[in-house]
Amino acid sequence: MKKLILVVLGVCLILVDVPLAAGKQNPDTYSDLFEEIVNIVERHFYNPDQIAKDFPAIKADYRIQLKNVSSQKGFSSLVNSMLGQLHASHTYYLTPDDYEYYQLGALFSKIPEISKLFDEKEVLYPSVGILTQDIGNRVYIVSVLAGSIAEKAGLLKGDEILSVNGAPYLPIASLRSKVGKNVVFKIRRKEMDEPFTISMRPVLVNPKQEMLEAQKSSVRIIEQNGKHIGYVHIYSYAGYEYHQELLNALTWGQLKEADALIIDLRYGLGGAAPSYLNIFNTNIPVLKMHHRDGTITVFDSQWRKQAVYLVNEYSRSGKELLAYGARRYPQVKVIGERTAGHVLGGRLFPLSNGDALFLAVQSALVDGVNLEGIGVSPDIEVPFDVRYCVGQDAQLEKALEHLTKYPRLLMN
Structure with missing residues (x-):
């Protein structure tokens, strides 16, 4: 099972008309946020016939599973699993721990509702300039951005990231508190070789x-x-x-x-x-x-x-x-x-807790x-x-x- 860490965005129609609650108020429970997401899907998903036919059973099943969720990570996983049942591109739930959250935010930051997600400031995220992919239980670098910190440090496409500062690599969380500071990446370059380390300093970039x-x-x-x-x-x-x-x-x-x-x-x-x-x-x-x-x-x-x-x-x-x-x-x-x-057309919806829902609203x-x-x-x-x-x-x-x-x- 492969998972691309970095979002790949296509032709998107972004027309936001869902009001963002003042001050990014958190819902009282995950149940409130779940119902907020379900409501947006039912109102705006590109295929209303599919929603009418299939979604009642899907949301009912995941509403039951929601009772076992006790963390943001678990909630994100559950919602994206539910959205995956729609078998549609440009349809997923995003949090500030996702690269996609910042990339879509930067792309459409001139829309007032999106700008509010970032306190009406420039959209920035911590980066060393790599694109990674989960394959099985391992994380691999699939592209090193030209001219990036990672390229200058000697990272290569195909490198496995074993850890960052001794902990599992997480796209945003591993770097968020380390901007301007040395971060040690533990790397395995060949499958049977001994790991080595590379130290880099993440930067905040648009x-x-x-x-x-x-x-x-x-x-x-x-x-x-x-x-x-x-x-x-x-x-x-x-x-x-x-x-x-x-x-x-x-x-x-x-x-x-x-x-x-x-x-x-x-x-x-x-x-x-x-x-x-x-x-x-x-x-x-x-x-x-x-x-x-x-x-x-x-x-x-x-x-x-x-x-x-x-x-x-x-x-x-x-x-x-x-x-x-x-x-x-x-x-x-x-x-x-x-x-x-x-190739579906996507639309970005800000959520009341400051997260976002990207949803397919047009076919093409x-x-x-x-x-x-x-x-x-x-x-x-x-x-x-x-x-x-x-x-x-x-x-x-x-x-x-x-x-x-x-x-x-x-x-x-």
């Missing part, structure tokens, strides 16, 4: 800005068999600024002269718009400006060479739209694993096709077990192999 800076730092040229392959990891597409940064890199920056391109859509947040595929539209003309001194300035906003989208089961929502639409462009291939199939079709629960199959399937991979990446290697087989002349 999740949106963290993702944007990581994207900028990820841009590089990989030399492979005489070719110069451009690479960029778009950790979040939830905002046009991320696509604009890609356009800048392609039009004016380091990726402009690359022979081919890899756009990594694995992990992180979704949110991409279908129009972002327009970068592969070769029908848009090239503009050449001839200056008096004889120099020529070329402005070409399109990518006309071979390209790859890297995807996996945690490429969700808006990123899935790009993977689906890529088949219209002969120069683009999708490599990796089937995407998540999480892509060219008339329902991708929810199905996802997008890659053109080239590459299974990849991240555990103890020592920073190696089979999917990236396959993308490089694919792109280097094209003669340079065919890519210009």
